[in-house]
Amino acid sequence: MTKILFKKINRATAVKRTKRLVYGLFFAALFCGIGYILVYPLIYIFTTAVKSPADMLDMTTVWIAKAPTLQNFADAWGYIDYAEALSSTATIAVGVTALNLAACSTIGYGFARFRFRERGLLFALVVFTLIVPAAVIILPQYIQYINFDVLGVLRATLGGTLNLKSTYAPFFLPAIFGQGLKSGLFIYIFRQFYRGMPVELEEAGYIDGCGTVRTYLRIMLPNAVPAFITVGLLSFVWHWNDVFGQAQYLDEFRPTLSMKLVGIVGYITKSSVVTDLSYVVPTKYAGVALVILPLIAVYLIGQKFFVQSIERSGIVG
Amino acid sequence: MQVVRKRRRSALERRKALTGRIFCYFWVVGFLLFVATPLVQSLTYAFGKVEISMGNVKVSPNGWNNFARAFTTDAEFLPLLFDSLTVILIDVLLVTFFSLFVAVMLNRRFRGRALLRTIFFLPVIITSGALIYVMQSDVSAQFAGQSAQAGMPMLQTVDFKQTLLTLTGNNPAVVVLTDAIDRVYQIIWKSGVQILLFIAGLQAISPALYESAEVEGSTGWESFWKITLPMISPIIVINLVYTIIDSFTDYNNTLLRYIQDVAFGTTLDYGYSAALAWIFFAVISVILALSVGILSRRVFYMND
Numbered sequence: 378m379t380k381i382l383f384k385k386i387n388r389a390t391a392v393k394r395t396k397r398l399v400y401g402l403f404f405a406a407l408f409c410g411i412g413y414i415l416v417y418p419l420i421y422i423f424t425t426a427v428k429s430p431a432d433m434l435d436m437t438t439v440w441i442a443k444a445p446t447l448q449n450f451a452d453a454w455g456y457i458d459y460a461e462a463l464s465s466t467a468t469i470a471v472g473v474t475a476l477n478l479a480a481c482s483t484i485g486y487g488f489a490r491f492r493f494r495e496r497g498l499l500f501a502l503v504v505f506t507l508i509v510p511a512a513v514i515i516l517p518q519y520i521q522y523i524n525f526d527v528l529g530v531l532r533a534t535l536g537g538t539l540n541l542k543s544t545y546a547p548f549f550l551p552a553i554f555g556q557g558l559k560s561g562l563f564i565y566i567f568r569q570f571y572r573g574m575p576v577e578l579e580e581a582g583y584i585d586g587c588g589t590v591r592t593y594l595r596i597m598l599p600n601a602v603p604a605f606i607t608v609g610l611l612s613f614v615w616h617w618n619d620v621f622g623q624a625q626y627l628d629e630f631r632p633t634l635s636m637k638l639v640g641i642v643g644y645i646t647k648s649s650v651v652t653d654l655s656y657v658v659p660t661k662y663a664g665v666a667l668v669i670l671p672l673i674a675v676y677l678i679g680q681k682f683f684v685q686s687i688e689r690s691g692i693v694g
Numbered sequence: 695m696q697v698v699r700k701r702r703r704s705a706l707e708r709r710k711a712l713t714g715r716i717f718c719y720f721w722v723v724g725f726l727l728f729v730a731t732p733l734v735q736s737l738t739y740a741f742g743k744v745e746i747s748m749g750n751v752k753v754s755p756n757g758w759n760n761f762a763r764a765f766t767t768d769a770e771f772l773p774l775l776f777d778s779l780t781v782i783l784i785d786v787l788l789v790t791f792f793s794l795f796v797a798v799m800l801n802r803r804f805r806g807r808a809l810l811r812t813i814f815f816l817p818v819i820i821t822s823g824a825l826i827y828v829m830q831s832d833v834s835a836q837f838a839g840q841s842a843q844a845g846m847p848m849l850q851t852v853d854f855k856q857t858l859l860t861l862t863g864n865n866p867a868v869v870v871l872t873d874a875i876d877r878v879y880q881i882i883w884k885s886g887v888q889i890l891l892f893i894a895g896l897q898a899i900s901p902a903l904y905e906s907a908e909v910e911g912s913t914g915w916e917s918f919w920k921i922t923l924p925m926i927s928p929i930i931v932i933n934l935v936y937t938i939i940d941s942f943t944d945y946n947n948t949l950l951r952y953i954q955d956v957a958f959g960t961t962l963d964y965g966y967s968a969a970l971a972w973i974f975f976a977v978i979s980v981i982l983a984l985s986v987g988i989l990s991r992r993v994f995y996m997n998d
Contacts, residue, residue, distance in 0.1 A: 551728045
């Protein structure tokens with residue numbers, strides 16, 4: 378009797394194990410395929426960046442350079458004025474991201490947890506700002522920033538308007554109020570996260586005598602780490618790579634990495650004696666690599682917190 | 695006793711409503727300061743003739759002429775609009791399914807999970823802003839060329855497509871399907887943000903829910919439908935909204951490029967461009983309102 382039972386169990390586990398193996402192989406194959414598509418440009422960037430002119434001309438060299446050189450990186454560093462541009466880009470990316478996190482999380486919490494009559498209408502307005510096509514707003518916004526005025530107050534007190542071109546203000550000022558690049562999306566993300574959190578957490582805070590603000594700071598914020606990491610990463614990457622807004626306002630001030638990168642071929646051919654493609658192309662990709670390396674580093678660090686956050690959040694049911 | 699309790703609660707409610715208003719009106723102040731004026735300005739452009747000279751903008755009223763031109767005399771606008779609408783409809787569905795699938799897979803515990811997640815985030819880094827400008831000419835062209843030849847069997851749908859089309863006699867439903875297969879590469883690239891959002895959402899689901907379901911004898915399949923899907927539904931809505939917006943504001947959107955071209959290209963007709971943008975904008979708004987309206991009835995929020 379027991380023997381038969383054991384046999385049955387053994388067969389059941391064997392079936393389960395093969396099933397799991399087949400599933401595992403299937404997903405491994407699938408993810409390898411997708412992974413290849415996604416990693417391809419990165420491999421392309423880094424392998425091309427170390428190629429010497431001889432490698433570029435050699436038809437037998439496809440991926441791995443036979444005479445790899447780091448000279449390209451040193452040259453690209455000079456062409457795009459790396460240190461200077463990096464500090465400008467980092468100022469924008471770090472500053473705006475911090476402001477975005479502070480503003481959008483607060484605003485998102487307001488939309489998620491408090492009931493008042495015009496809430497739906499205001500939130501529709503938030504989504505509305507998200508879908509305004511850039512073409513609608515580029516020109517009038519530019520004019521607004523070069524003649525900046527706060528509801529006529531500056532004109533009345535200082536007798537003129539401010540020209541905010543060639544300052545970081547067109548990036549920082551709107552971000553303070555949750556109006557920056559794609560801020561509407563960040564507000565939306567925070568709102569969805571806060572709405573999904575158990576309301577008992579806050580009730581516990583209220584019962585223990587916390588006010589709404591303290592409940593938010595002490596209870597909700599520490600539990601929203603995944604949302605903060607997500608929004609932080611997206612905001613950082615998008616501001617790091619944004620070209621259009623930065624080119625508009627910082628052109629004659631402090632050019633950023635992304636602006637330099639767009640014009641890199643021009644810089645190389647203008648300031649170098651060698652304008653041969655076998656030199657220009659690898660140097661260009663060295664520049665690309667220099668620009669995305671910090672991004673990859675930031676993502677790897679963020680990723681670590683991302684995985685940890687769930688263990689720290691302590692939400693049950 | 696009853697009365698006292700009621701009054702107290704309403705006082706708390708009122709105080710909470712006030713806090714909420716403070717939180718949200720902060721945004722409204724920013725909106726009025728930075729966005730409202732340019733928006734109104736752009737509307738006046740849409741209803742006017744715009745002349746730009748030496749940094750000065752002169753607008754003379756033009757009535758509904760710009761809008762009439764878009765629908766009656768412009769031969770390019772309407773076809774481009776319908777094209778981008780069909781593309782977006784298919785893309786939104788495919789991207790949502792694909793990213794949910796990948797996120798659920800990546801949320802399981804297995805070796806190399808961290809590496810895979812890093813890889814799936816790469817599109818967000820690579821396909822934004824400057825990098826796409828620099829690399830579009832080289833990498834994507836090369837990749838597309840390679841996949842059309844023999845490099846990527848996964849993307850090699852050309853022959854299969856031809857056979858399928860001849861077999862079915864150019865059935866439009868099949869055309870839609872094969873087009874979708876052709877876009878696999880794009881779908882994978884477009885899903886970075888959505889996967890990230892789904893993973894963050896999945897991480898916010900309490901493991902206790904799955905544990906208790908398992909104790910009650912639920913299979914993984916059942917847990918997905920009864921726990922994961924309802925809990926993730928708020929994120930599905932936001933991903934849908936994001937995907938729609940992303941497709942509409944995509945660099946590759948032909949209609950958007952046409953609008954930009956009208957304004958900054960050869961014609962420099964900013965008034966007409968603004969009118970086109972506003973029509974486009976109205977269409978997106980209607981689509982978004984419809985899809986969110988239908989979906990949010992089915993969304994599950996833990997507390998509501």
